[in-house]
Amino acid sequence: MRLAELSERSGVSAATIKYYLREGLLPPGRQVNARTSEYDEEHLRRLRLVRAMIHIGRIPVATVREVLGHVDDDSLGHTIRLGAALWALPQVPEPDGGEEDEHLRGVREEVDSVLEQLGWTNALALRTISPSYRSLVVALAAFRRLGYGEGVELLTQYAETMHRWAVLDLDFMETHASEVEQVEVAVLGAVLFEPALLALHRLAQEEETTRRFGWAGGAS
Amino acid sequence: MRLAELSERSGVSAATIKYYLREGLLPPGRQVNARTSEYDEEHLRRLRLVRAMIHIGRIPVATVREVLGHVDDDSLGHTIRLGAALWALPQVPEPDGGEEDEHLRGVREEVDSVLEQLGWTNALALRTISPSYRSLVVALAAFRRLGYGEGVELLTQYAETMHRWAVLDLDFMETHASEVEQVEVAVLGAVLFEPALLALHRLAQEEETTRRFGWAGGAS
Numbered sequence: 001m002r003l004a005e006l007s008e009r010s011g012v013s014a015a016t017i018k019y020y021l022r023e024g025l026l027p028p029g030r031q032v033n034a035r036t037s038e039y040d041e042e043h044l045r046r047l048r049l050v051r052a053m054i055h056i057g058r059i060p061v062a063t064v065r066e067v068l069g070h071v072d073d074d075s076l077g078h079t080i081r082l083g084a085a086l087w088a089l090p091q092v093p094e095p096d097g098g099e100e101d102e103h104l105r106g107v108r109e110e111v112d113s114v115l116e117q118l119g120w121t122n123a124l125a126l127r128t129i130s131p132s133y134r135s136l137v138v139a140l141a142a143f144r145r146l147g148y149g150e151g152v153e154l155l156t157q158y159a160e161t162m163h164r165w166a167v168l169d170l171d172f173m174e175t176h177a178s179e180v181e182q183v184e185v186a187v188l189g190a191v192l193f194e195p196a197l198l199a200l201h202r203l204a205q206e207e208e209t210t211r212r213f214g215w216a217g218g219a220s
Numbered sequence: 221m222r223l224a225e226l227s228e229r230s231g232v233s234a235a236t237i238k239y240y241l242r243e244g245l246l247p248p249g250r251q252v253n254a255r256t257s258e259y260d261e262e263h264l265r266r267l268r269l270v271r272a273m274i275h276i277g278r279i280p281v282a283t284v285r286e287v288l289g290h291v292d293d294d295s296l297g298h299t300i301r302l303g304a305a306l307w308a309l310p311q312v313p314e315p316d317g318g319e320e321d322e323h324l325r326g327v328r329e330e331v332d333s334v335l336e337q338l339g340w341t342n343a344l345a346l347r348t349i350s351p352s353y354r355s356l357v358v359a360l361a362a363f364r365r366l367g368y369g370e371g372v373e374l375l376t377q378y379a380e381t382m383h384r385w386a387v388l389d390l391d392f393m394e395t396h397a398s399e400v401e402q403v404e405v406a407v408l409g410a411v412l413f414e415p416a417l418l419a420l421h422r423l424a425q426e427e428e429t430t431r432r433f434g435w436a437g438g439a440s
Binding site for chain 2: 048078086093099101103122126132136138139140141142145146148159161162165170188192196198199200205206208210
């Protein structure tokens with residue numbers, strides 16, 4: 001297809017597509033003459049992925065380029081390739097001063113012991129390099145630092161649900177034939193499906209809040 | 221306590237505390253003489269909340285001020301006060317061009333029908349004003365637009381879990397005595413506990429990915 005059709009089918013303006021091409025976020029089309037290139041379904045899929053990262057995920061262009069570099073790197077094993085693509089996405093920011101303190105140390109020990117109980121031996125093995133592990137510990141330590149002792153205890157219960165979901169995620173991912181598509185769908189899941197889950201969580205809270213307190217509950 | 225102690229107990233520098241005071245993010249202390257003010261446990265709690273929003277949540281100062289305005293507004297009913305504080309937090313950004321299209325309309329109808337099946341009548345009643353509802357529909361529509369039909373079907377299953385979690389969230393919130401503390405803890409939950417849940421989800425995926433593909437699985 002020509003650029004105009006790619007634009008129409010993706011809903012992305014021709015100017016933006018040209019910008020993505022210049023930035024190397026979209027591979028060049030097949031040149032048919034000096035002024036015209038042909039694009040295919042893979043371009044369309046890639047364009048939508050870039051769009052989702054930039055406009056839903058608000059991910060900086062340089063980061064998108066890095067993520068795509070891993071998505072396309074078929075020299076990596078599948079686990080590493082998935083990990084590299086997902087780890088290149090923005091993570092939960094560190095609290096400033098993120099230096100070690102008793103809360104961080106305490107939470108880390110508790111998280112490790114929860115992971116052990118759960119039998120998450122791979123997650124334990126990855127803990128020194130996994131930004132997910134780090135984000136988890138940092139967020140729970142911040143909660144702890146604010147004087148809330150809870151959090152880690154609730155983990156076990158949440159963790160089992162999360163593992164069930166991870167199984168569903170990977171089952172879904174594996175319905176896609178090629179490894180590159182699988183990595184793409186994993187990135188999309190992180191960019192789009194996680195916000196959907198959070199939105200659903202908030203909606204559930206709104207439902208429950210209104211059930212408990214009514215529309216004007218507790219009004220003074 | 222004096223500013224120095226407030227700084228020590230919170231881990232926030234005196235300069236930053238003064239900045240928060242100037243910006244109105246922290247109520248002034250009780251003036252004991254021309255150069256000294258006294259602060260109490262409420263200042264400490266508020267300081268930590270502001271810190272969490274700014275440094276973990278990366279929430280802009282103006283937004284933090286708006287959120288705190290709702291947290292402190294005891295003229296609102298409890299439901300509205302909670303809703304206003306949470307809705308003032310950054311939401312999932314709209315995709316650009318967020319105009320109506322067949323995907324958005326289709327997903328909205330499906331989400332409504334899921335909410336009806338679930339008996340989430342309050343969430344349905346709130347749907348025209350709830351940013352959570354909007355975020356959910358927008359994220360699922362983006363997924364659909366990329367050619368993934370799934371998403372909404374999975375909702376029902378995720379929704380029931382989310383409701384169980386919302387019940388736990390509100391039970392925890394209600395262990396705090398005053399309404400202002402309850403709203404504070406709800407904001408903190410959104411800022412800190414949601415990232416923790418996402419991190420846990422990613423960790424579960426890492427565990428499951430490694431179980432399925434090994435450390436070098438699929439390496440070519």
